[in-house]
Amino acid sequence: MNGKLVQYARRGAAAVLRSLLPASCALCGASGGEMLCAGCAAQFFGGDAAVVRCRRCANPLPGAAAGIDPPPGADAGVDPLCGACRVHPPAFDVTLTATDYAIPIDQLVLQLKFGHRLALASLFARLLRDAVLKQPGFVLPALLCPVPLGPRRLAERGYNQSLEIARPLARSLGVALHPRLVSRVRETVAQSSVAPEQRQQNIAGAFAIPDAALVRGRHVGVVDDVMTSGRTLNELAATLKRHGAARVSNLVFARTPPH
Ligand SMILES: [Zn+2]
Ligand SMILES: [Zn+2]
Numbered sequence: 401m402n403g404k405l406v407q408y409a410r411r412g413a414a415a416v417l418r419s420l421l422p423a424s425c426a427l428c429g430a431s432g433g434e435m436l437c438a439g440c441a442a443q444f445f446g447g448d449a450a451v452v453r454c455r456r457c458a459n460p461l462p463g464a465a466a467g468i469d470p471p472p473g474a475d476a477g478v479d480p481l482c483g484a485c486r487v488h489p490p491a492f493d494v495t496l497t498a499t500d501y502a503i504p505i506d507q508l509v510l511q512l513k514f515g516h517r518l519a520l521a522s523l524f525a526r527l528l529r530d531a532v533l534k535q536p537g538f539v540l541p542a543l544l545c546p547v548p549l550g551p552r553r554l555a556e557r558g559y560n561q562s563l564e565i566a567r568p569l570a571r572s573l574g575v576a577l578h579p580r581l582v583s584r585v586r587e588t589v590a591q592s593s594v595a596p597e598q599r600q601q602n603i604a605g606a607f608a609i610p611d612a613a614l615v616r617g618r619h620v621g622v623v624d625d626v627m628t629s630g631r632t633l634n635e636l637a638a639t640l641k642r643h644g645a646a647r648v649s650n651l652v653f654a655r656t657p658p659h
Contacts, residue, residue, distance in 0.1 A: 426511075426520060427504055435523045445499060445527055454482035457630055458495035458655045490630060492622070492637035494649040496535055498527040501626050501654035509625055509654055513561050521564035524625070524653040528565070529572045532651070541621030541649050543614070544570045545581035547636060548607070552587050565653060566623035575621065581614060582607050582622075582636060591632060599631050606632075607639040616644035627652040 424430060425437035427444065436445075451460045459482050499505050511517040512524070532538055546562035554560055563579055570577035585608045594602045609615055620640050627633055627650065637648040 426508055426523065435519065436527075444505060445530070452480060453495075453497070453655075454485055455479040455494060456481055456485040456492070457490060458497045458627065458650075458652070459484075459658055460500075490634045490637065491641055492633060492648040492650050494538070494647075495627065495630075495633070495652060495655070496528075496531055496538065496649065497627065497652050497655040498524070498531040499654050501628070501656040505654055512564070513557075513625060516558075518559065518564055521561065522568045524565045525568035525572065528569055528623075528651055528653055532573065539619065539647075539649070540573060540575060541619045541647075543576045543578050543581070543618060544573075544621040544623055544651070545578050547622060547624045547632065548580075548582050548584045550584040550587040561625050562623050565625060569623060569651065578614060580610065581620070582639070583610055584608075591628065596629070599629060603632050603635045607636050609639060609643045612643040615640055617646050619647040619649065620645045621649050621651055624650065624652045626654050626656065628656040 423433050423435055425432070425440055426435050427440040428437060430437045430439070453460055456479075461480055461482055501509065508520055508524075512520040532540075544566050546560055546566040549557070549560045549562075566577055566579070584606055586606045588602050588606050591599050591602060622633060622636055622640075624633060633650050633652075637645075637650070640648050
C-alpha cells in the first residue's frame, strides 16, 4: 500500500473506533454521551460567551458586551455596524456566527477540515442553528448553499466541510439546500497561505452561478466553517448579487477575531 492509502486506512480505523466508543465532549473529553458537555456549552457558547457583533461582518464591536449599553456610535435599536463596514460596506448583508475562531474551538474546526471528523459538522450545525434562533430579527434565507471547494481540493479531502455543515443546518432550519448553487471555476491557493495584499486577487473571479434563475430576487444564505478576512465570502456575495440575488446572509460557524 502506498503512504496515502495507509493514511486513509488509519483514518478509517480511527473513525470506526470513535463510533464504537460512547460519545465524549469534543472540547474537554468528559464522558456523558454528549458531543459538547453542559459546562463547555455554557463556557464557549452560552451567555458568558456572547458578544455584541457587527451585524454585517460579525466582528466583535469594541467596548460592547452583551446586555450592556450599545458601543459608541451604535444607536440602540439600529443594527450595530463596525467602522470598517460603515466605510466600505461588503457585498453581503448579514453575517451570523456561533463563536470566535480561537482556542480551543479552532482545534475542532481543524479536526473537521483536515481530520475527517465529520460528526463535528452536525454539532457545528446545531450551534449555528442556536445562534440563528437567538439573533433577534434574523430573517431566514430562502435557500442555503455552501462555499464550494475547487474540484482538486474536493478530490484531495473527499468532502466539503461547509456542505457537511450546511446539510443538517438546512434541515433543522427548514430551508432548501442547493449544494451546487455556486461553483468554483478557478482553483485558488488557500487564502491563509497568501499574503494579505494578494488575497483579493487570489479569489477574484473564482465563483460562477450555473443557474441564475435560482438566485434572482432571492435571499441566499451562504454556509462556511470559518470566516477570516471575509474576502472569499465577499467575492461569493458579489457574484450572487451580480446574478440578481436580493440579499446575502453568511452563516459561518466560527469568526476569526481581528488582531
Ligand atoms: Zn466539555
Ligand atoms: Zn462589520
